[in-house]
Amino acid sequence: MALLDELRELGSNVDEGLERFMGNAALYERMLRKLPDTVKKTDVGGAFANGELKEAEEQAHALKGATGNLSVTPLFEGYTKVVDLLRAGQADQAKAVYDGLIPVQEQVIACIERSE
Amino acid sequence: MTDMTILIVDDIEINRAILTEIFKDEYNIIEASNGVEAVEVLNGDTKISAMLLDLLMPEMDGLGVLREMNRSGQIKSIPVFLITAANSNEMLMEGYNLGAVDIISKPFAPHFLRSRINRVIELYRHRNELESIVAEQVEKLNRMNQSVIETLATVIEFRDCESGEHVKRISGLTNLLLTQVSNTYPEYYLPKAEIEKIALASVLHDVGKIAIPDGILNKPGRLTPEEFEIMKQHTVKGGEILQTIPEIMDAEIYEYSFDIARHHHERWDGRGYPDGLKGDETSIGAQVVAVADVYDALTSERVYKKAFDHDTAVKMIRNGECGTFNEKLLSAFAAVEDKIRRREWLAD
Numbered sequence: 001m002a003l004l005d006e007l008r009e010l011g012s013n014v015d016e017g018l019e020r021f022m023g024n025a026a027l028y029e030r031m032l033r034k035l036p037d038t039v040k041k042t043d044v045g046g047a048f049a050n051g052e053l054k055e056a057e058e059q060a061h062a063l064k065g066a067t068g069n070l071s072v073t074p075l076f077e078g079y080t081k082v083v084d085l086l087r088a089g090q091a092d093q094a095k096a097v098y099d100g101l102i103p104v105q106e107q108v109i110a111c112i113e114r115s116e
Numbered sequence: 117m118t119d120m121t122i123l124i125v126d127d128i129e130i131n132r133a134i135l136t137e138i139f140k141d142e143y144n145i146i147e148a149s150n151g152v153e154a155v156e157v158l159n160g161d162t163k164i165s166a167m168l169l170d171l172l173m174p175e176m177d178g179l180g181v182l183r184e185m186n187r188s189g190q191i192k193s194i195p196v197f198l199i200t201a202a203n204s205n206e207m208l209m210e211g212y213n214l215g216a217v218d219i220i221s222k223p224f225a226p227h228f229l230r231s232r233i234n235r236v237i238e239l240y241r242h243r244n245e246l247e248s249i250v251a252e253q254v255e256k257l258n259r260m261n262q263s264v265i266e267t268l269a270t271v272i273e274f275r276d277c278e279s280g281e282h283v284k285r286i287s288g289l290t291n292l293l294l295t296q297v298s299n300t301y302p303e304y305y306l307p308k309a310e311i312e313k314i315a316l317a318s319v320l321h322d323v324g325k326i327a328i329p330d331g332i333l334n335k336p337g338r339l340t341p342e343e344f345e346i347m348k349q350h351t352v353k354g355g356e357i358l359q360t361i362p363e364i365m366d367a368e369i370y371e372y373s374f375d376i377a378r379h380h381h382e383r384w385d386g387r388g389y390p391d392g393l394k395g396d397e398t399s400i401g402a403q404v405v406a407v408a409d410v411y412d413a414l415t416s417e418r419v420y421k422k423a424f425d426h427d428t429a430v431k432m433i434r435n436g437e438c439g440t441f442n443e444k445l446l447s448a449f450a451a452v453e454d455k456i457r458r459r460e461w462l463a464d
Contacts, residue, residue, distance in 0.1 A: 020226055022137050031130045038128065058172055065201040066130045068223035076223070083201075 003115040017071030126170040151176025182214035191215040269319040283319040289408035291315035317372035324354025383439035
């Protein structure tokens, strides 16, 4: 199955994403393929484990921006919640949301990497 | 494609790629992945029409870039849009305070983004253009101001049968002396721009001579007491003439010219004319023109006298043969005497 269709099935708003890339599907896919790397450069889980909440917030914030722009909706919504909870000082709830997000994120990354 | 360039600053390549895609058909695009790179581009040769700036970045963040642009003054001519995934109102507020024009929130909405940014770029282009037109007009006005004043001064000289150089010398000497006085005595300090205005205004010091009859103005011999009383009136007449044309001059230059025309024959001990002002009742500008005028009169040939050499002229001024002057002014004169002797002030 084509990458965009698979991501749509995983809950991504692919039509909105295409629109953002001015209908340029090739560029959209090329940028989607950069997502795994972008994610791997961050370590939100490690930051949580070390109690570096500011760092966790900044990394979650960056991922929220990138996934939002790629319209990978489940990740965008998840990271939005993580950032909001961290800003509200609710670190435990933020960590719980993040933990719930990991399998979804792995699924999305696997799907993108498979398509290469 | 226009010749306009947008600078996109974001550490996440995905975000830069989308923005580039949105704007690449209408603008040249330069990408920077942190604040330091952005500042390098801003300091480079390419004229930037707008900047899209992420706030959270390694090296130097968005606020750092804005601070740098405030320092360099670029914030006035380049519109900056902050890129953000919302949330931190404090940071956005600080961004606005540092001069950002608007906020772009992630995820981007291309069509709105395009029209908003196009509109602001057009607005800034228009404003920058207007500013340069205004600056050109001001420059033109200043030149006209100066030429009106110089024309008036030349008319006076014609009547006075002088070479045409007298007013130029007075202006140069006034500038030199006033600069020295201002640099030496804090109580007489004047900014350079003011000194230049006073030097320009000094060329009109004898404008009142237009109203003095030829027979007296160009009389080869000594004036009778009655004639001298009429001659003295050139100070009052000068003020009156300038009062009839204030609107053709810059307001400040008008004030200075009026003051100088009326008071350049006042003396420190109150024995000058027309108002018998004492000491610093006469402005420092008019005091300086008075000394410059006396020195130039002494060292020039006139219908009623030969020219004295520099040393004789200085001695005569020192001895009070031409009335008394402010001691500080005479010290300043002595300090730049070599330049005056060499006529250096005429150089420019």
